[in-house]
Amino acid sequence: MRQERAGVPRADVNDPDLPDVVTARADRAAFAALYRRYVDRVYGYAFYQLGDHHDAEDATERTFTAALRGLAEFEDRGSTFRAWLFRIAHNTIANAQRSRRRRRAERLPDGFERSAPNADPAGLVALADELREVRRAIADMPDDRRQVILLRFVNGLSTAEVADVLDRSPGAVRVLLHRSLRDLAARLGRATEADRDL
Numbered sequence: 001m002r003q004e005r006a007g008v009p010r011a012d013v014n015d016p017d018l019p020d021v022v023t024a025r026a027d028r029a030a031f032a033a034l035y036r037r038y039v040d041r042v043y044g045y046a047f048y049q050l051g052d053h054h055d056a057e058d059a060t061e062r063t064f065t066a067a068l069r070g071l072a073e074f075e076d077r078g079s080t081f082r083a084w085l086f087r088i089a090h091n092t093i094a095n096a097q098r099s100r101r102r103r104r105a106e107r108l109p110d111g112f113e114r115s116a117p118n119a120d121p122a123g124l125v126a127l128a129d130e131l132r133e134v135r136r137a138i139a140d141m142p143d144d145r146r147q148v149i150l151l152r153f154v155n156g157l158s159t160a161e162v163a164d165v166l167d168r169s170p171g172a173v174r175v176l177l178h179r180s181l182r183d184l185a186a187r188l189g190r191a192t193e194a195d196r197d198l
Contacts, residue, residue: 015082017081017082048138059092059096063088063092159177
């Protein structure tokens with residue numbers, strides 16, 4: 001756990017995961033409750049960052065393995081277990097991205113997602129196109145702006161938790177979030193205008 005930033009007061013945080021953390025320290029099998037609670041969120045965060053299901057699964061596995069190994073080191077010092085876990089995920093994903101840059105690989109084109117048997121095909125195609133457009137716009141954003149949007153809105157972390165993950169003050173996160181949302185809106189507006197021109 002990182003030290004408190006100078007001049008930034010830390011509010012006491014009521015961490016709802018703390019009882020499960022204490023139990024998991026005594027009995028490693030109890031870590032399963034924390035795993036089930038956060039596996040989808042960590043996987044989603046990794047997938048948005050890495051863009052590949054297999055890489056996201058690997059990053060998720062490494063995140064939870066590191067969290068289980070380091071559980072004894074987690075301390076309740078004004079931050080939550082969730083912020084600590086996403087900090088591990090953040091670092092794991094950064095390592096995966098560095099590794100990926102070293103080994104250049106060609107990406108396969110996006111495949112079709114499976115749909116419900118009675119779903120409206122035209123509606124599903126429109127939704128898939130819209131989601132692809134949003135994912136592409138987020139992926140094209142600078143790293144810090146992409147991170148803050150994913151952590152806050154996709155993974156539902158509070159501003160204070162995002163600040164812990166990104167090692168910034170909550171005020172800096174709020175400013176970054178505001179700028180990121182304006183940037184995303186502008187990118188999506190440009191994409192929409194380009195679609196109209198076709």
